[in-house]
Amino acid sequence: xxxxxxxxxxxxxxxxxxxxxxxxxxxxxxxxxxxxxxxxxxxxxxxxxxxxxxxxxxxxxxxxxxxxxxxxxxxxxxxxxxxxxxxxxxxxxxxxxxxxxxxxxxxxxxxxxxxxxxxxxxxxxxxxxxxxxxxxxxxxxxxxxxxxxxxxxxxxxxxxxxxxxxxxxxxxxxxxxxxxxxxxxxxxxxxxxxxxxxxxxxxxxxxxxxxxxxxxxxxxxxxxxxxxxxxxxxxxxxxxxxxxxxxxxxxxxx
Amino acid sequence: xxxxxxxxxxxxxxxxxxxxxxxxxxxxxxxxxxxxxxxxxxxxxxxxxxxxxxxxxxxxxxxxxxxxxxxxxxxxxxxxxxxxxxxxxxxxxxxxxxxxxxxxxxxxxxxxxxxxxxxxxxxxxxxxxxxxxxxxxxxxxxxxxxxxxxxxxxxxxxxxxxxxxxxxxxxxxxxxxxxxxxxxxxxxxxxxxxxxxxxxxxxxxxxxxxxxxxxxxxxxxxxxxxxxxxxxxxxxxxxxxxxxxxxxxxxxxxx
Numbered sequence: 001x002x003x004x005x006x007x008x009x010x011x012x013x014x015x016x017x018x019x020x021x022x023x024x025x026x027x028x029x030x031x032x033x034x035x036x037x038x039x040x041x042x043x044x045x046x047x048x049x050x051x052x053x054x055x056x057x058x059x060x061x062x063x064x065x066x067x068x069x070x071x072x073x074x075x076x077x078x079x080x081x082x083x084x085x086x087x088x089x090x091x092x093x094x095x096x097x098x099x100x101x102x103x104x105x106x107x108x109x110x111x112x113x114x115x116x117x118x119x120x121x122x123x124x125x126x127x128x129x130x131x132x133x134x135x136x137x138x139x140x141x142x143x144x145x146x147x148x149x150x151x152x153x154x155x156x157x158x159x160x161x162x163x164x165x166x167x168x169x170x171x172x173x174x175x176x177x178x179x180x181x182x183x184x185x186x187x188x189x190x191x192x193x194x195x196x197x198x199x200x201x202x203x204x205x206x207x208x209x210x211x212x213x214x215x216x217x218x219x220x221x222x223x224x225x226x227x228x229x230x231x232x233x234x235x236x237x238x239x240x241x242x243x244x245x246x247x248x249x250x251x252x253x254x
Numbered sequence: 255x256x257x258x259x260x261x262x263x264x265x266x267x268x269x270x271x272x273x274x275x276x277x278x279x280x281x282x283x284x285x286x287x288x289x290x291x292x293x294x295x296x297x298x299x300x301x302x303x304x305x306x307x308x309x310x311x312x313x314x315x316x317x318x319x320x321x322x323x324x325x326x327x328x329x330x331x332x333x334x335x336x337x338x339x340x341x342x343x344x345x346x347x348x349x350x351x352x353x354x355x356x357x358x359x360x361x362x363x364x365x366x367x368x369x370x371x372x373x374x375x376x377x378x379x380x381x382x383x384x385x386x387x388x389x390x391x392x393x394x395x396x397x398x399x400x401x402x403x404x405x406x407x408x409x410x411x412x413x414x415x416x417x418x419x420x421x422x423x424x425x426x427x428x429x430x431x432x433x434x435x436x437x438x439x440x441x442x443x444x445x446x447x448x449x450x451x452x453x454x455x456x457x458x459x460x461x462x463x464x465x466x467x468x469x470x471x472x473x474x475x476x477x478x479x480x481x482x483x484x485x486x487x488x489x490x491x492x493x494x495x496x497x498x499x500x501x502x503x504x505x506x507x508x509x
Contacts, residue, residue, distance in 0.1 A: 008351030032370035089262045093270040100487030102446045105461075105480045107453070108468030112476075113290045184358060192362035196450045197465075203363070210366035218370065222363050229358035 034216035043220035051205070052224055059201035062118050063183075063190035066125025071182050073126070074133025075175065079167060081134070082141025083159075095134075103128035103189055107197060121193045121200065128189045129182040136178035140171035173244040180236040187232060191225060202228075292474040297481060300474035314482060316459035320376075320448040321441075321490075324383025328444070329437055332388045336395020337421055340429070350396060357393060361386035361443070362450060369454070379451035386447045387440035394436025398429025431502060438494045445487055460486075 016036045022028075023035035034042075046052035081088035103124050110120035148170055152162035168175070194203020206221035274294050280286060281293030292300075304310030339345040339353070365382055372378035402425050410420045426433075452461030464479035 004347060007347050011348050011352050012355075032367065090266055090269045093263075093266040094273050096488070097270060097484070100491060101480060101484035102442070102449055102487055104446050104449045104453075105464060105483040108464045108476055109290070109480065112468050112471060112473070188360040188362065191360040192446070192450060195362050195365050196453050206363060206366045210370050215370060218366055222367060225363045226356065226359040229360055230355060233358040 030215060031213045032215050034219055038216040039219045039223060042214070042216040043223060046217065046220060046224075052202075052221070055202045055205040056224070056228065058118075059187075059190050059194065059203065062121040062201065063125055063186040065118075066122040066190065067129050067179075067183055067186040069122065070126030070129030070186075071133050071179060074130040074178075074182070075137050077130070078134040078137030078178075079141050079163060079171075082138040082171075083163070083167065088138070099131050104192060104196060107193060111197065116198055117200065121190060121198050124193050125186050125189045128185050132182045132185060133178050136181070137171065137175050140174035140178070141167055143174075144170045176240055176244060180233075180240060183236060184229070184233060187229060289471055289473060292477055296474040297477040300472075300478040301481065304475070304478055310463070310478070310482070313458065313460045313463045313479075314486070316457065317445075317448055317452065317461065317483070317486065320379050320383060320451065320457070320459055321444045321486075324380055324448065325387050325437075325440060325444040327380065327384040328387035328440055329391055331384065332391030332436070332440075333395050333426075333433060335388075336392040336433075337399065337426065339392075340396040340399025341417065341421055341425055346396070346400065353389075353393065353396070357389060361389070362447065365450065365454065374455035376457060378455060379448070379457055382451055383444050383447045387444045390439040390443065391433065391436040394432045394439075395429060398432030399425050401432070402428045431505065434494075434498050434501065438491070438498070441490050441494055442487070445483070445490070449483065 020035045020037060023033070023038075028035060043052070081091065106124055106127055107120075110123045114120040114123060144167065148166050149162075152166050157165065190201065191203045194201045195207055196203075198204065202221060202225055206218055206225070209218040209221055278293045278295065281288065281291055281296075288296075301310070339349050361382075364385055368378045368382045368385075372381060406424050406428065407420070410424055415423065448459065449461035449464075451457060452459040453465045456462055460479050460483050464476050464483070467473070467475035467479060
């Protein structure tokens with residue numbers, strides 16, 4: 001296992017080493033590339049002066065609030081659609097008409113309605129997070145063992161009670177998977193909105209570094225954003241395994 | 255579709271019509287300023303005007319072109335690279351982990367790098383769209399190759415098939431459901447990145463059109479553009495479903 005792990009690092013290390021040597025040999029002067037050592041230095045500097053951490057905080061804040069808002073809306077709709085099939089069938093055309101709109105297409109609408117800043121970014125992230133949550137939690141609720149629902153009926157639980165004490169616990173592993181996927185989407189959409197237009201957070205910083213012709217800083221931000229995406233995914237995967245074991249892993253939609 | 259299915263469908267359309275009517279009512283009663291929210295009547299009029307006297311059709315074609323070129327390039331590269339990595343145990347040990355590491359990277363972060371490399375050009379857009387769309391296809395191909403029934407490989411070995419024959423006769427057909435699923439995912443990514451690139455680089459397409467409409471506060475044009483983008487998303491997904499059903503028909507027949 002350890003040697004397998006070690007093998008995984010060979011390719012990136014060789015590539016980075018080759019890039020470093022090549023950059024030094026040709027005395028690289030470029031607006032788009034920088035040797036790995038310079039990127040590392042720029043990353044260290046940006047970490048030391050706190051600029052990258054402030055940008056990370058802004059991005060994560062917008063992504064997180066958007067995820068919560070969109071996730072809760074999607075969860076409520078998903079559970080409602082999962083329990084009441086009539087409602088699901090009636091809303092089908094409406095949902096299928098709105099869902100394919102690419103989230104970034106709403107950027108200009110959010111821009112004129114809300115202006116630059118957190119609010120428009122949160123609105124777009126929320127829109128993007130509604131759909132995976134809605135669809136996966138609807139499927140999760142629908143696949144609940146029917147006998148559990150019979151138990152709810154026999155015990156004469158009110159709809160609110162049965163959602164709280166039966167539906168949500170039974171569907172929780174898959175709802176968590178939906179939340180994990182939505183969290184990844186939230187980060188991606190937040191960074192995309194910042195790169196496209198919003199002068200905020202990591203996306204705006206990386207665009208600024210590009211415009212300032214600082215390839216080292218630009219690539220440092222790219223590496224940082226990559227690490228952030230990887231860390232978020234790894235943490236949520238670990239939490240999922242810890243909380244639900246293989247109950248959730250098996251049901252993973254690809 | 256049976257009778258009750260049809261009835262449900264009609265009821266569902268009626269609900270959607272009611273939502274549009276509600277939208278009209280909100281716009282008419284000015285609950286939301288018409289600067290932000292045009293009624294469906296104004297958005298429709300703007301669509302008709304755009305297609306008859308305006309150049310909206312060109313914008314649609316522009317976006318479709320960006321999407322299609324990037325996606326096709328990504329499909330070819332993704333399947334080729336995925337087949338190369340997936341069919342060799344050595345590549346899987348050495349290369350696949352690096353790819354898995356890159357997978358959660360928000361691909362839009364590559365945009366500034368592409369701008370630095372190519373400038374604000376069509377080439378930049380093509381690179382970004384292809385780069386973003388290649389991951390789901392490539393990883394799905396690698397996964398599909400890894401999941402091929404091992405006995406099929408044993409059969410290939412005893413038949414002394416060449417590596418190319420193994421790939422084309424056994425691995426690719428067996429991995430095709432995974433690959434098609436990856437291509438479907440990439441289609442969405444390609445549309446999103448097309449819109450972002452058009453916005454940033456001012457390329458001819460709906461992304462640029464909606465942004466310009468917003469800057470000029472022509473909200474009816476803006477909504478017309480967003481509706482068109484939604485339709486592109488819907489129709490391309492539908493076409494993909496259709497292609498999938500045709501391509502993979504042999505699978506469902508066999509079972």
